[in-house]
Amino acid sequence: MTSHDRTDHSRPQPVHWADQTANRIISDKGPRGADRPHYTCASGITPSGTVHIGNFREIISVDLVVRALRDAGHSVRFIYSWDDFDVFRKVPANMPNQDILAGYLRRPITDVPDPFGELSSYAERNERDLETVLPEVGVDPEYIYQAPKYRASEYAPGIRTALEKREVIRAILDEHRTTPLPDDWWPVSVFSRFSGKDTTKVVGWDGEWGLTYRCEETGEQETVDLRVTDLVKLPWRVDWPMRWKVEGVDFEPAGKEHHSAGGSFDTAKRVVADVYGSAPPVTFKYDFISIKGRGGKISSSTGEVIGLAEVLEVYEPQIVRYLFAGTRPNAEFAISFDLDVIKIYEDYDRCERIAFGVEEVGEKRAAKERRTYELSQFGPTSYPPAVGRMPLQLPFRTLCNYLMITAGDIDAALDRFAEYDPAVHADELPRLRRRAICAWNWITSCAPEDFRFELKDGSEPPVALAPQELAAVHAVRDEVSSRLDSHDEKSMQERIYEIAHEQGVDKRRIFAVLYDVLIGKERGPRLGGFLITIGRQRLLQILDRY
Numbered sequence: 001m002t003s004h005d006r007t008d009h010s011r012p013q014p015v016h017w018a019d020q021t022a023n024r025i026i027s028d029k030g031p032r033g034a035d036r037p038h039y040t041c042a043s044g045i046t047p048s049g050t051v052h053i054g055n056f057r058e059i060i061s062v063d064l065v066v067r068a069l070r071d072a073g074h075s076v077r078f079i080y081s082w083d084d085f086d087v088f089r090k091v092p093a094n095m096p097n098q099d100i101l102a103g104y105l106r107r108p109i110t111d112v113p114d115p116f117g118e119l120s121s122y123a124e125r126n127e128r129d130l131e132t133v134l135p136e137v138g139v140d141p142e143y144i145y146q147a148p149k150y151r152a153s154e155y156a157p158g159i160r161t162a163l164e165k166r167e168v169i170r171a172i173l174d175e176h177r178t179t180p181l182p183d184d185w186w187p188v189s190v191f192s193r194f195s196g197k198d199t200t201k202v203v204g205w206d207g208e209w210g211l212t213y214r215c216e217e218t219g220e221q222e223t224v225d226l227r228v229t230d231l232v233k234l235p236w237r238v239d240w241p242m243r244w245k246v247e248g249v250d251f252e253p254a255g256k257e258h259h260s261a262g263g264s265f266d267t268a269k270r271v272v273a274d275v276y277g278s279a280p281p282v283t284f285k286y287d288f289i290s291i292k293g294r295g296g297k298i299s300s301s302t303g304e305v306i307g308l309a310e311v312l313e314v315y316e317p318q319i320v321r322y323l324f325a326g327t328r329p330n331a332e333f334a335i336s337f338d339l340d341v342i343k344i345y346e347d348y349d350r351c352e353r354i355a356f357g358v359e360e361v362g363e364k365r366a367a368k369e370r371r372t373y374e375l376s377q378f379g380p381t382s383y384p385p386a387v388g389r390m391p392l393q394l395p396f397r398t399l400c401n402y403l404m405i406t407a408g409d410i411d412a413a414l415d416r417f418a419e420y421d422p423a424v425h426a427d428e429l430p431r432l433r434r435r436a437i438c439a440w441n442w443i444t445s446c447a448p449e450d451f452r453f454e455l456k457d458g459s460e461p462p463v464a465l466a467p468q469e470l471a472a473v474h475a476v477r478d479e480v481s482s483r484l485d486s487h488d489e490k491s492m493q494e495r496i497y498e499i500a501h502e503q504g505v506d507k508r509r510i511f512a513v514l515y516d517v518l519i520g521k522e523r524g525p526r527l528g529g530f531l532i533t534i535g536r537q538r539l540l541q542i543l544d545r546y
Contacts, residue, residue, distance in 0.1 A: 156226045410440070
């Protein structure tokens with residue numbers, strides 16, 4: 001037994017799944033040395049369409065494990081492969097110029113034009129859209145573009161090995177097929193020089209570097225040299241393990257469809273061992289993500305997608321990281337755009353309070369929350385912050401109310417928080433403003449209708465009221481004018497009940513009346529706190545009209 005096979009029981013075991021995975025990598029792959037100075041962690045995708053938030057789960061999962069390895073003192077290479085030499089199979093519904101794109105079906109994605117007419121290709125469009133947004137959540141991998149590598153014949157040795165071990169690969173794949181591969185099957189695909197498409201048939205291999213294929217559309221036939229051709233590639237189940245070997249991948253997760261029995265990971269680990277003579281990477285299975293409050297199924301190929309950019313319109317970058325850091329990869333969860341947004345912000349704020357020791361919980365939970373919070377931070381907001389104090393928290397629900405009261409005026413909303421001092425919190429202003437922007441985006445685009453309100457400005461015609469109702473409104477106005485500052489949410493709520501009793505108005509009716517007077521609705525935020533939140537000046541601007 002080698003030293004890295006042993007478990008050190010004298011050290012506390014990590015509480016977070018990213019650290020536990022890092023420990024597995026170190027144990028399974030052994031210490032690094034001069035020949036291999038770093039661990040290589042990998043992720044990747046075919047840029048067949050918009051990279052959605054479900055795809056992002058793999059990227060952020062790798063990033064969190066990379067962080068865990070680096071925090072443990074190890075050097076790490078984080079690579080992200082764009083499989084842009086894959087074939088273009090379907091035109092997503094969310095892309096313009098559908099007819100033009102349809103003319104490039106069966107060609108390499110890297111050869112499909114950008115439908116917006118701005119970049120060099122359709123592949124680059126989808127690649128650039130992700131690459132520009134990842135730094136916003138602290139993710140910065142090394143990108144590898146597979147099309148130029150294939151076209152430069154960098155993988156020629158790996159392709160030749162696959163041809164030499166053709167029968168070994170066939171046997172592995174046939175184990176999980178109901179219909180065996182045909183006798184004339186080859187572990188390569190070829191893009192025709194004559195049509196540009198992959199509608200070709202391999203008709204022979206000379207046992208060395210010469211591969212002969214026939215174009216099914218034109219009937220043309222030619223022999224190419226694997227060492228110089230830009231037309232040949234490996235199919236996915238062979239390409240993936242070949243690149244594990246070439247890139248020295250130590251860790252790569254995959255979705256549960258790849259990890260199913262007979263799935264691509266199952267066969268790839270056999271191919272990398274039996275064909276390429278290398279060990280498969282450490283891995284784990286991650287589950288699907290659903291979207292709650294927006295509708296639609298996530299799918300790159302159909303175009304029904306929610307991308308990272310859309311999620312960042314509603315969630316702060318650190319909270320996006322928190323959603324994934326705080327959930328084990330093999331657990332399915334939903335990214336919410338409905339009222340659960342409020343709870344997610346509250347959960348993150350509680351995690352932050354626990355991390356800074358402001359809120360006490362059991363030590364086991366505290367350790368887990370601290371590590372989750374730490375992995376949620378990046379860049380200048382790294383935990384703990386240089387200022388040495390917990391960041392100022394603006395409760396999300398209250399912030400939303402202030403923003404609706406001020407009609408989206410962020411500065412006016414921030415000024416309503418008694419805890420906020422522009423001089424003291426100047427260094428935090430960008431973060432506070434980001435939260436306010438996310439809150440306003442959520443209010444205007446996602447929040448349920450019964451949550452939203454628009455405070456009247458006092459210029460509208462007064463609501464028609466019965467005498468007792470009008471008397472109750474007058475009593476509330478007097479209470480606001482003389483004693484609002486002496487109330488908290490509970491006492492103000494109780495005073496409204498007292499006024500209803502004094503004026504002979506049904507308790508439920510007085511709430512409906514006041515909501516109608518203030519926001520033109522029958523319901524709204526909890527009234528006692530809502531009146532305090534609005535403030536004396538704005539309330540009197542409305543109530544003085546009665």
